[in-house]
Amino acid sequence: MEKNMTVSNITTTAPLDTLALRCTACGRSHALEELAWRCTNCQGVLDLAGFTSVMPDAYTLVGRGPTLWRYAESLPVAEPTGIMLGEGMTPLAPAPGRLDIMLKVDYLMPTGSFKDRGAVVLAALAQQLKVSRMVADSSGNAGTAIAAYAARAETACEIYVPAATSAGKIAQLRAYGATVHQVEGSREDTAAAATRAADEPDVFYASHVYNPFFLHGTKTYVLELWEQLGGWLPDTLVLPVGNGTLVLGAHLGCRELLEQRLIDRLPRIVAVQAAGCAPLAKAIGRGLTTGVEVAGGQTIAEGIAIARPARGAQILAAVRDTGGTIVTVTDDQIRAAHAALARAGLYVEPTSAVCWAALRAGLVEPSSQPGRGRMRSCRCAEADSNPSLLPTSRSDPSPTTNRPPGESACPARLPNQLATPKPCTRTRQRDEPATCYSSPANSASTRTVNWTATSLPKPIKPSPTCGPS
Ligand SMILES: [Zn+2]
Known part of the structure; x- marks a missing residue:
């Protein structure tokens, strides 16, 4: 309408x-x-x-705070006034027993999930459009994130949730000042109620699924990763997928870095679904361009229990664009991965544990493409000096042997937490990027897993059927 x-x-x-x-x-x-x-x-x-996104150069980044707003030129909306909660720049942690894998710890975001990346961008947009009423529908982390940032923006917020939503979640939404509408029936009924409200005049639908500004927030996951690793990306990103807000954001960020010649190829995205609700994994296995209809699926990974993702065709295209795939794990594998992570000090949601489950099951193989994972190389005077952030399989390239023919040397490099950049002493040529970065010689076995767990995870229990989140 x-x-x-x-x-x-x-x-x-x-x-x-x-x-x-x-x-x-x-x-x-x-x-x-x-x-x-x-x-x-x-x-x-x-x-x-x-x-048009522009990644700030290294010298600009040095002077900016450790939030996702450090990438201001890459974001389509200006940094908001009085909304920021310190979102972004979550740490990387080595995976337990797998030093070739790094974990992006996004559960340390202000409301406990990666959804804050998109929610703050939506709240900033709403603030600049001077809307007076926001609505959203969610039974999970997205609703919490939207409600929190709406509170910061002092914008009226209504969250539609299924009637069966836990009392604790509803109490949290109300504590943020949101008006909570509990909708009887299925998850689809909740979504329908929200969209009816969204069609009313002067209403801003802060949908993590439909609003593309949300994806420009979640893409900062990749921009941070690129900066934290010293100007390169891993061979493979392993991400949970339901509605695809993280997969699509990651793909968007990778594409933007590639277009700016800050990487030389896309990392492969391996997305993970629960076997009990896997419309996208079934579609990619059959060579289809849209999700397969599923119904009645059950999984403990309720955050990705999405039977009909609205952006399903885009998700499939994005994964294929990277040469990646979509795999499935069973609830038993998720439980085992969840327990293993907890014993390693990482208490995450079952939805986040699907990535670890896929890795434990051997479903994410290193790329067989020669040289895959190598970034655009230039000669840099200093190799990356922060091995604690890098997998042990990484080794720095020779300053000379990995420099493409005809490419000149540049001593400038991306600064990280332990190093201060030295000024580039030569004149940049017209057609080369403003900043040059060191690159790994071979990161083919490097993978990064994203954790999106809430800080207050719910216990594992048999739950819900497939439905839109
Ligand atoms: Zn149209």
Whole structure:
């Protein structure tokens, strides 16, 4: 349903007034002020158009705080006033017993999950569009994140949740000041109630699934990883997938780095679903371009129990674009992985444990492509000096032998927590990137797993059937 009016008295400033939401199906463009959450012509999902991401150079990054707003030029909305909670720049930790694997510890975000990356961007957008009412639907971490940042933005927030949502979660939402609507029926009924509210005039639908600004927030996961590793990305990213907000954000971030010549190829994305609810894994196994219809599936990984992901076709295309795949793990494997992680000091949600379960089961093999994982190489005076952040299989390239023919040397490098950059002493040529980075000689066995657990994880229990989150 098309909204019959736009928000009144909107004051947008550049670059927001240069941006639009474009339908992925029919190409129709929607101004941000329309507050459309899906195409008003064909109901297709919308992507952001008119934005060009630019990764800040190393010297700029040195002077910025340890939050995701350090990548301001890569974000389509300006840093908000008074909203920030310190989100971003979560640590990397070595995996227990697997030094070739690093863990991105996103459960240390302000509300306990990676959803804060997207939620703060949505709240910033809502603030700049001067909306007075936000709605969202979620039974999990997305609702919590949206409610928290809406509270910071002092914007009225309504969260639609299934009637069966736990009392603790509802209490947390209300504590943030959100109005909670408990909807009887299925998870689909909850989503339908939220979208009816979203179609009302002057309502900003802060949907982690439909709003593409959310993906520009989650892409900072990759930008941080690239910076933390000294200007390169691992061979493989292992990510849970349900609605795909992390997979699509990661792919977006990788694509942007590639287009800026800051990496020389895309990391392979291996996404993980629960066997009890695996519409995307089934589709990729059959060579399909859209998710397979599933119904009645059950899994303890409730955060990815999504039977019909709205961006399913995009997720499949993104994974294929990286040469990756989608694998499944059983609930028994998830339980075992969850217990193993807990014994190693990592108490995560079952949804996050699916990645470790896939690795333990040998479902994520190192890439067989020669040289895969090597970044665009340039001669750098200093190799990366922070081995604690790097897998033991990594070794630095020779300053000369790994430099492509015709590529000149540059002593500038990406600073990390333990090193201060030295100024580049030569003149940059017109067609080369503003910053040069050291690169690993061979990171083919390097993988990074993302943890998205809440800080207050729920105990494992047999639960829910598939449904949109
Ligand atoms: Zn359309």
